[in-house]
Amino acid sequence: MLDATLTQQLKAYLVNIREPIELVASLGDDAKSRELGELLNEIAALSDKVSVVPAADDKRRPSFMIRRTGTDIGVRFAGIPMGHEFTSLVLALLQVGGHPSKAAQELIQQVKELDGDFEFETYFSLSCQNCPDVVQALNLMAVLNPRIRHTAIDGALFQDEVTSRKVMAVPTVFLNGEPFGQGRMELEQIVAKIDSGAEAKAAAKIAQKDPFDVLIVGGGPAGAAAAIYTARKGIRTGIVAERFGGQVLDTMGIENFISVSHTEGPKLAAHLEQHVKDYDVDIMNLQRAEKLIPARSEGGLHEVVLANGARVKAKALILSTGARWRQMNVPGEDEYRNKGVAYCPHCDGPLFKGKRVAVIGGGNSGVEAAIDLAGIVAHVTLIEYDSQLRADAVLQRKLASLPNVKILTSAMTTRVNGDGEKVSGLSYKDRNSGTEHDIELEGIFVQIGLVPNTEWLKDAIGLTPRGEIEIDARGETSQPGIFAAGDATTVPYKQIVIAMGAGSTAALSAFDYLIRLPAEELVEAAA
The missing domain is CATH 3.50.50.60 (FAD/NAD(P)-binding domain)
Known part of the structure; x- marks a missing residue:
């Protein structure tokens, strides 16, 4: 799982572990479980203060807990925290192992003094650049305060949960089973949200x-x-x-x-x-x-x-x-924001794997988004108001070569359609003929400027x-x-x-x- 460079870097970081830690693994017989098991064993081999032990039971497989040996201090990952979340994994290993955080001492003390029982769950995607901040903040809180628990969940691996909990944007955080927040949040923001006197x-x-x-x-x-x-x-x-x-x-x-x-x-x-x-x-x-x-x-x-x-x-x-990001300002957009209407294809794209989506906007951002999404989703419809795309020629050539992309120009989006819980499609008007059309899809990515x-x-x-x-x-x-x-x-x-x-x-x-x-x-x- 780890190449030579990552192995050397991780080995150098693990020297900073002060207290022994256990990687409590909950694995199945699937390929992802085997990958996770390989990763955990590679990590344990780099430090005599890290060991791998099997979990008694865990509802999510593959998953693991990083636990300070002999204590309840720890954090959980459901999935394989590579990609953007590899830094979250490294920091969790160090902090559970007793290495101090660089967060401000005043903020650390505020977390320690939080009164109540907090069970956080964060759904992330490995391609999301905003997710690590949330995962790392909640992991640190779980290490600092014994009444705080946190599990970081790769939404792409646990699609049934994503569907049942109506997660359509990452990061999405639940607290004690109820929605807590979506989007990028820093430690100060999270603490302020649960500490009534912080503001x-x-x-x-x-x-x-x-x-x-x-x-x-x-x-x-x-x-x-x-x-x-x-x-x-x-x-x-x-x-x-x-x-x-x-x-x-x-x-x-x-x-x-x-x-x-x-x-x-x-x-x-x-x-x-x-x-x-x-x-x-x-x-x-x-x-x-x-x-x-x-x-x-x-x-x-x-x-x-x-x-x-x-x-x-x-x-x-x-x-x-x-x-x-500029909004379309059409009926349904606000209602279905983060319920199928999204503005960050890198963050939320993996949640729409195998589904049909639309990209609104034919500039560089829109065409780049369509190209990226085409490698994940079943089909992409790109909708551009103008009579032609405005993206660089090299991007337009790449887009045109993709078999699962349809390009609509001179098209004006008029409505986001949904079933009350999530997006089910959109309506657009052909600006040449004046005719109205409906498209059935599950996601809409808006890329129309600032x-x-x-x-x-x-x-x-x-x-x-x-x-x-x-x-x-x-x-x-x-x-x-x-x-x-x-x-x-x-x-x-x-x-x-x-x-x-x-x-x-x-x-x-x-x-x-x-x-x-x-x-x-x-x-x-x-x-």
């Missing part, structure tokens, strides 16, 4: 902060670049981010980031966060901005009101709130009719002392490298703005 504590802590020289709203590539540039200038910098990394976290393969031939979104986001943390930057993660109150006069303090009620002030602002996250800025700064923040070549907005960068702005091309450059430009402009303020205004702003 109030966070708001009180933020409210006590002194005004910043520069406050950056948004933690994607533009926001991270801006923070690094302002911090290097020696000015007091803060970041408010709904989720650090932004939309990059939802990006699978990145092959046009100059000087890096290939990387993945979550990896790049982690590197961005670590780079920012190398400087004295106050990161306020998992905080959503809801209102902007510009300064009453040039040199005054701008104010950002957060969803938890806290208010953060700064002499200069850099808005880098990014964008999100919409800026700027609703909260209406009436505060200048926006285009599309909602983009209007900026000049220096990143300046319509309000003095407020700058913007990245996909939320009028910058013509929405690319990671462009967002980083724009964030750097906005940071340098903000610094230039601050140093040119009259001395008396600086004193007044700080008062």
Whole structure:
């Protein structure tokens, strides 16, 4: 199961195990059970502190528990945690084995003090780049608190469970048998959701902060670049981010980031966060901005009101709130979101193995999604509003060569159809003839571009009719002392490298703005 490189890497990690652990295996006679048994034996052979023992019984096969010998401390995997989940496996081995987590001590203590019995189950897919964060967070919680249990389940191997529990998107988390959450969640988010006092504590802590020289709203590539540039200038910098990394976290393969031939979104986001943390930057993660109150006069303090009620002030602002997937805005889309309507083919594609799906959108993202899905599902129908596809020619040629793909152009999706629980099809209108058609299918993947996250800025700064923040070549907005960068702005091309450059430009402009303020205004702003 493990190649030579992975074997050497894993052996080096397992040296950090402090307490003996057991791999409690529940295996059947099937091929996947044999693969899992081989993997567990290979792991045990790399450390004298790891052993494999058979399970007395387990309803899921193949599965295994990583258990600290002689204790109830442990986590479970139902399936073979390779692919994106291999890191989750390594971390679980180390943490169950007593190696300390790098999570903030304050957060670790909060997990230990959680009162109640929590049985978590997470359905993941091996191709999902968002799933490991959820799996790793819940695994850590199970190690830290004896009243917390967690099982990570590969939905592709346990299709009967996926069907019976109506799981149509990953990661999907159940708590004590009831739906708890879907999509990417970090440790702080999960803890805040089950700790009723967490939000109030966070708001009180933020409210006590002194005004910043520069406050950056948004933690994607533009926001991270801006923070690094302002911090290097020696000015007091803060970041408010709904989720650090932004939309990059939802990006699978990145092959046009100059000087890096290939990387993945979550990896790049982690590197961005670590780079920012190398400087004295106050990161306020998992905080959503809801209102902007510009300064009453040039040199005054701008104010950002957060969803938890806290208010953060700064002499200069850099808005880098990014964008999100655009919706079709047709009847049924909201009703069947995560019940067949999906926006991440890499994450949710494996759940539709052998089924019929549609991809909405004929640009690069849509055509790439259709190509990827064609290798998993029974059939793909690609629907494009325009009279022709807009994807690169090389992608169109690849798509046309696939036997289980049908391409519909000049087609306008008009409705998502379902049976009340899940998607059963869609309706579209032929824009040439005006005729209506229905397609029976089980999944719809929407890939029709981006919409800026700027609703909260209406009436505060200048926006285009599309909602983009209007900026000049220096990143300046319509309000003095407020700058913007990245996909939320009028910058013509929405690319990671462009967002980083724009964030750097906005940071340098903000610094230039601050140093040119009259001395008396600086004193007044700080008062």
